[in-house]
Amino acid sequence: MANNVFTISGLSFAYGQKRIFEGLDLSLREGVVTTLIGANGSGKSTLFNLMTKNLKPSAGSVFLRGGDVGLLRLRDFAKLVAIVHQRNTAPADLSVEKLVEYGRFPYRALGRRADAAEDERMVKWALETTGLAEFARQSVSSLSGGQAQRVWIAMALAQGSKVLLLDEPTTYLDVRYQLDILRLVRRLNEEFGMTIVMVLHDINQALHYSDEVVALADGRIVAQGAPERIVTSELLEQVYGISLRVVDVDGKPFVLEV
Template sequence: MQAENKILEDIKAVAAETAKTAKADKPAMEVKNLSFSYGKNKILKDVSFQIQDGQITTIMGANGSGKSTLFSLMTKNLYPRKGKIFLRGKNIQNLVLKDFARKVSIVHQYNTSSDDITVERMVSFGRTPHMKMMQGRSDEDERLIQWAMEVTNIEKYRNREASRLSGGQRQRVWIAMALAQNTKILFLDEPTTYLDIRYQIEILELVKKLNQEFGITIIMVLHDINQAIYFSDKVIGLKDGLVAVQGNPQDVISRESIKQLYGIELDVTQVEGKTFVLTV
């Protein structure tokens, strides 16, 4: 237990030092005048915004608004036709994937694993770019793999086959694999999709913990309006490929902005100082 606590304290100390040295005027990421088309179908139209260090930013909007395309562009799975995306001031088009993976970790929406791969082995894949595979894991690799399993609460499953876990448990494994990369920016593409409400909340509470305790900047796509509002420092709302809303959700989410984003009139209320949308 002492060793486990030491791992957590070391990671927290590094996160705290990173937060101190981060420059407030330098965003973690910046999207400038971004446009993208599939053939003649224009998906994104002159999109611009900044992602600040140490915040949870959620991209939201109706189906077909451009969320998935924007996510793919920001994670180098697609390349912009026009505009630029900067990671700490550097154009990501000029970063090779290996260097990008040292700075950004990603959990995609659809993930599969082989039947015979254990949880620990899955998490260790997050260290693959950093390991000399013929020489095995370094002490640093072991430390980060152990930390990733501890913080996501999957250490007790380490010897089980990942494919035999529940949906919520498997999602924690994928997040742990991303954490093992030891980056300060984490992308999550609809991390609560296909999970029941208990696991949805557990995953989002984990996201909040990673942000608040370890200083990880989170960028995620969410479908659920209220989850986006409750768990985010900033929301970016897309409508037909344009940024229709952006800012602190408590300030920018209203009956009018919900109608603008989703084309439906829903009441918006306050509960204990928090904004909620009445979806039924």
């Protein structure tokens, strides 16, 4: 399991009688941006939720750097992995800074700060890194959708973990803010050495901003690797059930969807 951030072994899961995974094996590399892709119902969101302890497998295990995720307390898991879910809500009057401060919760005992100076440093860093310092006193509800998404990422960064998991972080955003979020993701990886695992619907964004992609279809891993190495028209037809032309743009595959 060396050099792997997540190692998934013999994973099985079902929603009632609907089997999603049966004996799934998967390893995700440390220090890179990995994106899960696949059609609706392929299992990518379920896999994300199993990796983040939101769901419990019926069999098999998810290991984080060799430790069984299922045995970790949520507080301890939150010190190692930060998560941004697809849908997030906050009280209308909650300020940006206060929400970001919630990212320090895993380090507080019985509601008390364990290290006030470290809390303050991490919150400040998270706000500056996401470009939100000037909005710190504003309410989250007053921000645009793209700005609000950065607040949730900032809260995750304040946790101080080196692993960030994002579930469809660009959904509901216009293209400007989609690219803003994805460029931030690349910066977090390249400048701060964070390991990123995310789920994306947009194929071209996944191919352009990822070091590796994991393609799922019907609860199976059908391909994994660098986009330029594995992505072909044949693979995309297997994953999405539609014929799509793939061309090379600046050394990266680009899908002609229309």
